[in-house]
Amino acid sequence: MSATPEWVMVGGEGPESYNQNSYYQRALLEAAKEKMNEAISSKLSLDMISDRFSVADFGCATGPNTFVAVQNIIDAVEDKYRKETGQNPADNIEFQVLFNDFTTNDFNTLFQSLPQGRRYYSAGVPGSFFERVLPKQSFHIGVINYAFHFTSKIPKGITDRDSPSWNRDMHCTGFNEAVKKAYLDQYSADTKNLLDARAEELVPGGLMLLFGSCLRDGVKMSETAKGIVLDIVGDSLNDLAQQGVIEQDKVDSFSTPLYFAEEGEIRQIIKENGKFTIEAFEDIVHSKGEFTIDPKILAVSCRASFGSFLSAHFGGEVITKAFELIEAKARQELPRFHNAKPGMQYLIVLRKN
Secondary structure, three states, X not given: OOOOOOOOOOOOOOOOOHHHOOHHHHHHHHHOHHXXXXXXXXXXXXXXXXXXXXXXXXXXXOOOHHHHHHXXXXXXXHHHHHHHHOOOHHHHOEEEEEEEEOOOOOHHHXXXXXXXXXXXXXXXXXXXXXXXXXXXXXXXXXXXXXXXXEOOOOOOOOOOOOOOOOOOOOOOOOOXXXXXXXXXXXXXXXXXXXXXXXXXXXXXXXXXXXXXXXXXXXXXXXHEHHHHHHHHHHHHHHHHHHXXXXXXXXXXXXXXXXXXXXXXXXXXXXXXXXXEEEEEEEEOOOOOOOOOOOHHHHHHHHHHHHHHHHHHHHOHHHHHHHHHHHHHHHHHOXXXXXXXXXXXXXXXXXXXX
């Protein structure tokens, strides 16, 4: 089996770019800001706020959300320092921000759109966040924003027709126990590697902030709005195969390196890893709700997130047709969206043991 293509967001600043279509993810950052401030204020030791303070964003994509996330962190650190010392942080602290993503990420767009007037020095760190990408004890607070649901590869057996865990669907719907176990096993192994790597790179007592989406315990992926979207993408690809635009075999062998774990599964994986203490696991409700239900916006934001990954498997020429179908199907499935079970948006605060 060929290697899993890297999941990178659509680059640039055009109408279909991630830069222009990530409002939903940003709404979570804004809604969780107060909780994040509380966590940094109470869980970060003042002794750690010295003359140089480093923040790292793992899976930064192309902005602008990474800039919102790191600025929120810097504001919270400065606020704690100001309140507890009575001194101006601008006089005593220099901030460094490390932006990490795959080597194929559009770092050009990222750095061209760095905020004017920022009060931090920046650097790019290419590489997979499932591995070490930084020297030991090189940052104080790390953030992963809407990227904690990825696996490093498609689980073994998922694309093998002769395997009991063969999955004809493009994602883990949750209804097939063998498929779910294969995805959970892969996700558990990858998340352990991710936590091990961050524990090496983080200073003692440092924090990891995880913003993202998971399933409530006992809820299956295809019962949620996100799962319905992935089902619609799969149905659209099947339609294109029936029309002869793409080969059915290509559709049947297509799977995504995504696993939206249940809350209990995430807690268990972190606990078993043993490198971090869960200081907070907050259920965040934000203004955009569980998903944008407008079919047109949904299709465009889907393309910004999925487009590059789909192009790598099917070729760029079929993508426009696929997303026209996705928009039409989303319109037909509106009643299903309204009856979907709620997912969970979270802020998880981890402190290095």
